[in-house]
Amino acid sequence: MQKVMTINKTKGIAGSRRKLPERRCVGCREMKNKSDLMRIVRKADDSGFCVDDTGKAAGRGAYICRDAACFKKAVKSGGFDRSFKQKIPQEVYAILEGMITLE
Ligand SMILES: [Zn+2]
Numbered sequence: 001m002q003k004v005m006t007i008n009k010t011k012g013i014a015g016s017r018r019k020l021p022e023r024r025c026v027g028c029r030e031m032k033n034k035s036d037l038m039r040i041v042r043k044a045d046d047s048g049f050c051v052d053d054t055g056k057a058a059g060r061g062a063y064i065c066r067d068a069a070c071f072k073k074a075v076k077s078g079g080f081d082r083s084f085k086q087k088i089p090q091e092v093y094a095i096l097e098g099m100i101t102l103e
Helices: 068-077 079-084 090-100
Strands: 022-024 031-033 037-043 049-052 059-065
Touching: 037 090, 049 090, 059 068, 059 079, 068 079, 068 090
Parallel strands: none
Antiparallel strands: 022 031, 037 049, 037 059
16 A cells, blocks of 8 residues: 555645755656656766766756656657757667666
């Protein structure tokens, strides 16, 4: 049985994490807690792309669910290309997909 969120009249929504920053997934385009997403970053020195585990790497970033389906959607819709304002090479997609679906 899943734990259901309960509403507490005095304290608002119990367990609310609304203070966490939200980011839009480039695949499903839904807003999610930053902590639920993976950040893909184009390195500031332009040496390539990587998955940013710390969320603090310098460079332009895009967020995506840890989900292969979202990744495929993002590739198909050009979500990454839009986020990074450039065409992402096929081999980069291959590497990123491997990292995302690894979990
Ligand atoms: Zn998604």
